[in-house]
Amino acid sequence: MIDKLEMFIALAKERHFGRAAEAVGVTQPTLSSAIRQLEDTLGVQLVFRGSRFQGLTPEGERVLDRAQRLVADARALREEMRAVRHGLVGTLRLGVIPTALPRVAELTVPFLARNPDVRVTILSRTSSAILAGIGSLDLDAGITYLDNEPLGRVTQVPLFRESYRLLVAAGAPLAARASVSWAEVAAEPLCLLTGDMQNRRIVNELLTAAGVVAAPQVESNSTIALAAHVATGRWASVVPEALAAMFSRGADLASVPISAPAVSHSVGLVAPLREPYPPMLAALLDEAQRLAS
Amino acid sequence: MIDKLEMFIALAKERHFGRAAEAVGVTQPTLSSAIRQLEDTLGVQLVFRGSRFQGLTPEGERVLDRAQRLVADARALREEMRAVRHGLVGTLRLGVIPTALPRVAELTVPFLARNPDVRVTILSRTSSAILAGIGSLDLDAGITYLDNEPLGRVTQVPLFRESYRLLVAAGAPLAARASVSWAEVAAEPLCLLTGDMQNRRIVNELLTAAGVVAAPQVESNSTIALAAHVATGRWASVVPEALAAMFSRGADLASVPISAPAVSHSVGLVAPLREPYPPMLAALLDEAQRLAS
DNA sequence: GTCGATCATGGCCGCAGCCTATGCGATCCG
DNA sequence: CGGATCGCATAGGCTGCGGCCATGATCGAC
Numbered sequence: 060m061i062d063k064l065e066m067f068i069a070l071a072k073e074r075h076f077g078r079a080a081e082a083v084g085v086t087q088p089t090l091s092s093a094i095r096q097l098e099d100t101l102g103v104q105l106v107f108r109g110s111r112f113q114g115l116t117p118e119g120e121r122v123l124d125r126a127q128r129l130v131a132d133a134r135a136l137r138e139e140m141r142a143v144r145h146g147l148v149g150t151l152r153l154g155v156i157p158t159a160l161p162r163v164a165e166l167t168v169p170f171l172a173r174n175p176d177v178r179v180t181i182l183s184r185t186s187s188a189i190l191a192g193i194g195s196l197d198l199d200a201g202i203t204y205l206d207n208e209p210l211g212r213v214t215q216v217p218l219f220r221e222s223y224r225l226l227v228a229a230g231a232p233l234a235a236r237a238s239v240s241w242a243e244v245a246a247e248p249l250c251l252l253t254g255d256m257q258n259r260r261i262v263n264e265l266l267t268a269a270g271v272v273a274a275p276q277v278e279s280n281s282t283i284a285l286a287a288h289v290a291t292g293r294w295a296s297v298v299p300e301a302l303a304a305m306f307s308r309g310a311d312l313a314s315v316p317i318s319a320p321a322v323s324h325s326v327g328l329v330a331p332l333r334e335p336y337p338p339m340l341a342a343l344l345d346e347a348q349r350l351a352s
Numbered sequence: 353m354i355d356k357l358e359m360f361i362a363l364a365k366e367r368h369f370g371r372a373a374e375a376v377g378v379t380q381p382t383l384s385s386a387i388r389q390l391e392d393t394l395g396v397q398l399v400f401r402g403s404r405f406q407g408l409t410p411e412g413e414r415v416l417d418r419a420q421r422l423v424a425d426a427r428a429l430r431e432e433m434r435a436v437r438h439g440l441v442g443t444l445r446l447g448v449i450p451t452a453l454p455r456v457a458e459l460t461v462p463f464l465a466r467n468p469d470v471r472v473t474i475l476s477r478t479s480s481a482i483l484a485g486i487g488s489l490d491l492d493a494g495i496t497y498l499d500n501e502p503l504g505r506v507t508q509v510p511l512f513r514e515s516y517r518l519l520v521a522a523g524a525p526l527a528a529r530a531s532v533s534w535a536e537v538a539a540e541p542l543c544l545l546t547g548d549m550q551n552r553r554i555v556n557e558l559l560t561a562a563g564v565v566a567a568p569q570v571e572s573n574s575t576i577a578l579a580a581h582v583a584t585g586r587w588a589s590v591v592p593e594a595l596a597a598m599f600s601r602g603a604d605l606a607s608v609p610i611s612a613p614a615v616s617h618s619v620g621l622v623a624p625l626r627e628p629y630p631p632m633l634a635a636l637l638d639e640a641q642r643l644a645s
Numbered sequence: 646g647t648c649g650a651t652c653a654t655g656g657c658c659g660c661a662g663c664c665t666a667t668g669c670g671a672t673c674c675g
Numbered sequence: 676c677g678g679a680t681c682g683c684a685t686a687g688g689c690t691g692c693g694g695c696c697a698t699g700a701t702c703g704a705c
Contacts, residue, residue, distance in 0.1 A: 060426065061353050062662095076683060089663050091683065096661095101433040110670050111682050118436055124628065125429045129422065133353065136418045140394040143411055212627070334505070335417065355693095369652060382694055384652060389693095403701045404651050 061133050063093040064126040071123050135337035142338040150178040154189035154201035157282050158258045159326050161301040170346040186257040200330040216347040217327035224303040224314040228292035234313040241269035247295040250277035250288045262297050354426050356386040357419040364416050367405050428630035435631040441469040447482035447494035450575050451551045452619050454594040463639040479550040493623040509640040510620035517596040517607040521585035527606040534562035540588040543570035543581045555590050
């Protein structure tokens with residue numbers, strides 16, 4: 060039963076019988092038969108078929124939601140017993156918004172020190188992709204904004220607050236200033252994150268609040284690319300302080316705090332809200348609590 | 353896998369391989385083998401054996417907790433799809449504290465009117481037995497006190513408030529009074545619920561608050577038995593107003609509100625806190641919300 | 646020591662589940 | 676318009692899991 064649900068989840072993700080079968084390690088007829096049996100035992104059609112995959116039925120969507128919880132709980136059960144035997148082992152998949160990447164080590168380093176047999180995979184993702192990944196079991200947990208856009212039903216542990224600095228080339232006129240206003244920021248030629256990033260939406264709001272619309276000449280979903288452009292001296296950017304500090308270590312970039320107003324947003328750990336937690340997640344939440352206090 | 357977990361849950365409940373096997377509809381060797389396989393796949397010992405069942409290991413207890421959630425979720429999945437096909441059918445098992453039994457129809461009647469194919473089993477239980485039953489899947493939901501003793505992790509929907517009246521025989525001296533104090537109640541010869549009932553503990557507190565200790569000559573876990581004793585004219589009792597109203601319909605019992613102080617406790621629906629809810633529970637919670645508002 | 650209760654073990658069988666091979670409809674392309 | 680390709684379903688055969696029965700092993704009671 061659980062195996063069939065896993066095949067169904069794979070089918071919903073891949074939207075293709077053959078690829079889904081490959082993903083779970085069976086042949087296409089096996090997966091096809093499993094889906095058929097699932098439909099028979101539940102008594103409802105789950106998939107629209109017409110010589111190819113054509114999406115889930117409404118009932119299929121509801122089954123998918125429950126199936127993901129079931130499979131996650133079954134994995135947690137196995138994982139917990141393995142942790143009892145061999146200590147905490149395995150891989151933690153952590154989705155992180157790009158602007159929080161400079162500070163992610165503050166969480167992972169003590170976590171890994173306490174759990175040396177654990178491997179961590181850090182994936183740079185947008186905040187919405189993090190929430191989607193947590194829902195679909197792609198991610199174990201995420202680090203994203205807690206106080207800006209709605210999160211849905213997740214566990215939250217605040218880690219730090221993020222405030223913003225203007226990133227400019229070392230020799231730029233504004234580089235020597237003690238602070239700048241958002242109006243001054245808007246006057247600079249900017250390169251910013253793309254609109255699918257929540258950080259960009261936050262910056263947009265702050266700029267419009269200052270009475271100007273953001274029209275950056277260069278956009279990227281990579282903060283590295285932004286820094287590279289700023290280093291040419293032709294653009295400035297707005298980045299969190301941790302990122303500014305990281306880029307300012309070299310001699311070619313400088314940053315200035317943005318005041319008037321000096322806003323900040325809360326960034327923290329989010330995880331599926333389903334107790335009891337799998338042991339890996341319990342350890343991570345524990346570490347996050349320790350870090351927050 | 354799920355089948356084996358169900359066998360394990362049955363074993364934990366029956367504490368006997370043979371009876372557990374009978375409960376799930378398999379033979380004893382089949383269940384024995386299933387438990388063994390579960391231990392092998394999880395890699396931990398789950399039960400202490402010594403030519404007979406000797407309890408669960410600590411790991412077994414943890415597996416039991418997760419297994420109950422898994423099995424409940426699997427049942428919810430099947431139930432939800434059956435509800436999609438044939439509407440809401442099945443049996444709702446509802447645990448109710450004795451003093452709330454007179455008012456349980458306020459919830460079940462509109463619920464059954466809206467879901468005519470559902471059957472309801474109402475079980476009189478102590479508040480702690482209700483919480484245990486919800487945890488071990490014996491009960492789908494319960495009606496108990498919300499504001500007196502801790503409930504643990506459950507969904508709560510308040511239904512009504514319970515206040516207390518003195519129940520006496522129709523010709524008793526206090527029968528004609530407009531109200532009595534708790535001190536006067538304590539002066540009467542009382543018959544009360546047994547100490548495992550939360551109502552009794554509430555009454556105890558109220559009596560001790562009035563400066564006296566409750567020393568009832570007659571105790572019972574049945575409010576009917578209490579009423580029968582009160583009807584003899586030799587005892588009085590303390591019961592919620594709904595129960596008093598029910599007993600006062602005949603001519604041989606009367607009740608008087610107890611004031612000074614006029615306390616009341618909140619009574620409501622409790623259910624396992626695990627979204628999404630099974631369809632039966634969702635319908636019941638929906639009905640309770642409607643009743644509360 | 647004997648007996649009964651309780652759980653484990655071994656042998657046997659049926660069916661579920663997986664595979665390979667193939668069929669069939671839809672789509673694409675020359 | 677005909678052939679090639681893609682995508683899923685179906686058929687048939689094999690393997691192993693999971694069920695049953697019969698029996699063995701162990702322990703406590705008497």
